[in-house]
Amino acid sequence: MMHCASCREPFHGSPLICAACGAVQSSGVEAPDYFQVFGLERRLGVDVAALEREFHRLSRRLHPDRFARATAEEQQNSLRATALLNDAWRVLRDPVERVEYLLKIEGHAVGEEHAGKARSAERQPPADLLEEVFELNMQLEEIRMSRKMGETADASVLAELRTAGERFEAMLDELDQALTAESTKWDAGKGQARAGAAARMIELLDRRRYLWNLVREVREALGAAA
Amino acid sequence: MAYSDKVVDHYNNPRNVGTLDKSSGEVGTGLVGAPECGDVMRLQIRVNPETQVIEEAKFKTFGCGSAIASSSLATEWVKGKTVAEALEIKNTDIVKELALPPVKIHCSVLAEDAIRAAIGDWKKKNGVAEAEAVATH
Numbered sequence: 001m002m003h004c005a006s007c008r009e010p011f012h013g014s015p016l017i018c019a020a021c022g023a024v025q026s027s028g029v030e031a032p033d034y035f036q037v038f039g040l041e042r043r044l045g046v047d048v049a050a051l052e053r054e055f056h057r058l059s060r061r062l063h064p065d066r067f068a069r070a071t072a073e074e075q076q077n078s079l080r081a082t083a084l085l086n087d088a089w090r091v092l093r094d095p096v097e098r099v100e101y102l103l104k105i106e107g108h109a110v111g112e113e114h115a116g117k118a119r120s121a122e123r124q125p126p127a128d129l130l131e132e133v134f135e136l137n138m139q140l141e142e143i144r145m146s147r148k149m150g151e152t153a154d155a156s157v158l159a160e161l162r163t164a165g166e167r168f169e170a171m172l173d174e175l176d177q178a179l180t181a182e183s184t185k186w187d188a189g190k191g192q193a194r195a196g197a198a199a200r201m202i203e204l205l206d207r208r209r210y211l212w213n214l215v216r217e218v219r220e221a222l223g224a225a226a
Numbered sequence: 227m228a229y230s231d232k233v234v235d236h237y238n239n240p241r242n243v244g245t246l247d248k249s250s251g252e253v254g255t256g257l258v259g260a261p262e263c264g265d266v267m268r269l270q271i272r273v274n275p276e277t278q279v280i281e282e283a284k285f286k287t288f289g290c291g292s293a294i295a296s297s298s299l300a301t302e303w304v305k306g307k308t309v310a311e312a313l314e315i316k317n318t319d320i321v322k323e324l325a326l327p328p329v330k331i332h333c334s335v336l337a338e339d340a341i342r343a344a345i346g347d348w349k350k351k352n353g354v355a356e357a358e359a360v361a362t363h
Contacts, residue, residue, distance in 0.1 A: 124258060124259060124261075125259055125261065127257070130257050130258070130259050130266060131257065133259070133266050134257060134266050134268060134286075134288070137266065137288040138286075141288075206261030207261075209261065209262075209263060209264030210259060210261075210264040210266070211264075212264065213264040
């Protein structure tokens with residue numbers, strides 16, 4: 001149980017600021033994780049509207065302006081707590097970043113942290129997805145090249161790109177739904193069931209990076225052409 | 227993060243960018259992806275059927291500077307080597323040559339995987355047994 005460093009009351013909710021005495025906490029030995037920042041349990045299902053209200057409430061209470069006449073240490077604490085609160089909000093409000101973050105603090109290697117830990121050969125996406133990703137990248141490059149040369153991209157090429165883009169957006173939607181389903185399983189499960197959900201989420205996140213790179217680039221290319 | 231001079235050089239002047247005829251029996255194609263970042267890399271080799279020497283290598287990579295440099299370097303290194311020699315190239319050699327930082331090590335892994343995939347494809351086309359028989363001459 002964490003206690004306020006100032007009045008020794010145990011925390012209810014966020015440990016950044018004491019609900020009892022209003023003291024902003026100094027950087028302890030162990031910084032709270034992003035869920036703890038909001039006084040939340042480690043769960044993937046988050047009520048984002050409630051999270052936002054809590055973010056604004058804590059932001060106001062921690063705001064450095066309120067500590068303009070406080071001691072240097074209290075000002076430092078307010079700055080640090082505000083920065084931590086902002087980081088926590090940015091990550092937890094996004095369902096995908098939330099999953100990546102939770103897996104990380106649960107001790108799983110995610111994203112670039114995979115490097116060296118697992119051979120990428122063992123985690124290759126399906127060959128047909130890779131082919132499609134590669135082909136679409138070639139098309140995108142062609143469009144960018146012709147634009148560089150001052151030519152307008154061919155209408156048929158753009159139409160093809162639009163169709164491909166829609167297909168990839170649909171794949172991304174489907175994947176995000178699967179990710180939500182696994183998140184629910186993770187929240188509800190224990191032991192084996194939870195480990196299984198975590199493994200499937202890591203796999204989904206791996207595939208998502210290919211799709212997301214492409215979707216972003218297709219949106220960019222189509223946006224520039226419009 | 228700053229790239230090393232060698233990465234910048236390969237990025238600005240990539241060697242052997244291009245395509246070989248995928249349907250040719252002498253050509254092996256490796257297409258691999260990095261789940262860490264979503265980069266994709268295609269590496270192709272053309273092998274002399276008599277000598278098993280890789281006479282030509284081409285690549286095309288969609289990804290960061292380190293991924294492009296790793297695959298560019300890989301094509302340079304496999305050229306002139308026999309298939310068996312090329313399989314001995316390790317990602318750690320690429321890391322050393324390009325001075326890749328830890329977060330970019332997976333780019334070198336991807337390049338090594340691409341070499342293996344290309345050789346694997348070539349072996350499959352030509353029959354692994356036959357390939358090994360020639361290699362042990």
